[in-house]
Amino acid sequence: NAGVTQTPKFQVLKTGQSMTLQCAQDMNHNSMYWYRQDPGMGLRLIYYSASEGTTDKGEVPNGYNVSRLNKREFSLRLESAAPSQTSVYFCASSEAGVLDTQYFGPGTRLTVL
Amino acid sequence: EDQVTQSPEALRLQEGESSSLNCSYTVSGLRGLFWYRQDPGKGPEFLFTLYSAGEEKEKERLKATLTKKESFLHITAPKPEDSATYLCAVRTNYGGSQGNLIFGKGTKLSVKP
Numbered sequence: 001n002a003g004v005t006q007t008p009k010f011q012v013l014k015t016g017q018s019m020t021l022q023c024a025q026d027m028n029h030n031s032m033y034w035y036r037q038d039p040g041m042g043l044r045l046i047y048y049s050a051s052e053g054t055t056d057k058g059e060v061p062n063g064y065n066v067s068r069l070n071k072r073e074f075s076l077r078l079e080s081a082a083p084s085q086t087s088v089y090f091c092a093s094s095e096a097g098v099l100d101t102q103y104f105g106p107g108t109r110l111t112v113l
Numbered sequence: 114e115d116q117v118t119q120s121p122e123a124l125r126l127q128e129g130e131s132s133s134l135n136c137s138y139t140v141s142g143l144r145g146l147f148w149y150r151q152d153p154g155k156g157p158e159f160l161f162t163l164y165s166a167g168e169e170k171e172k173e174r175l176k177a178t179l180t181k182k183e184s185f186l187h188i189t190a191p192k193p194e195d196s197a198t199y200l201c202a203v204r205t206n207y208g209g210s211q212g213n214l215i216f217g218k219g220t221k222l223s224v225k226p
Contacts, residue, residue: 040218042200042215042219043200043202043214044216045214048213058213090157104149104156104158106156107155107156
C-alpha cells in the first residue's frame, strides 16, 4: 500500500494564478483532511471531509476550496493564489471518521511569488 | 481557548543521553492526545495515541505518558536516527465539529553520535 499520496511535490505560482493540489489514499479510509504547515506554527486544518460526499471548514479555510471526488481522492484548490498561501500542504486520512488516527501524506511545498 | 504547547523548542542530546519532551494542553474535554514524528521534508508519522490520564505506551526507545494537563515523550538511550521533530496534537471540539486535531509547534530533537 502506498498510503496517502500527494501531487505535485513542489509548485511555484505567481500571485493570482490558480492550481489544484491532489491527494489520494489507498487505505479505504472514510475521512480525509487538508492541513498547512508554516515555520514557527503548528499544523493548521484547512478543510476536512468526514465521509464521501461531505466537506467542512477547518481553522483556516479562506482562499481555498475542496472537492471530495470519491472515497479515495480529496483535492484542494487555490482559485487566486496569494503570497500568504506560501506553505507546505499536507493531506491526511483516517479510517472510520474524525475520531480515528490520522495518517499523513508526504506534502506539497507551494511558493507563491 | 484550546491550546497545545510543546517544550523545549529544540533539544540537543548526545547518543545514549536520555531525556523527555513535554506537551502541555488546555482543552475543554480531551478526546485523545497524539504524538507524531516528522523528518525534514516529509509528512508526520504516527507514533502514539493516549486517551486517559495514567495511560502509557512504548515503542522501541520511546515511551509516552499522559496526565490531566500534559504528556511526556521519554526517549531512552537515543540514537542519531531518533533525530526529528516530534509533534503533539490533541483532539477536541472545534467550530462545532467533533474530532479535529490541534497541533503544537513541535520539538526539534538532534542526537549527536
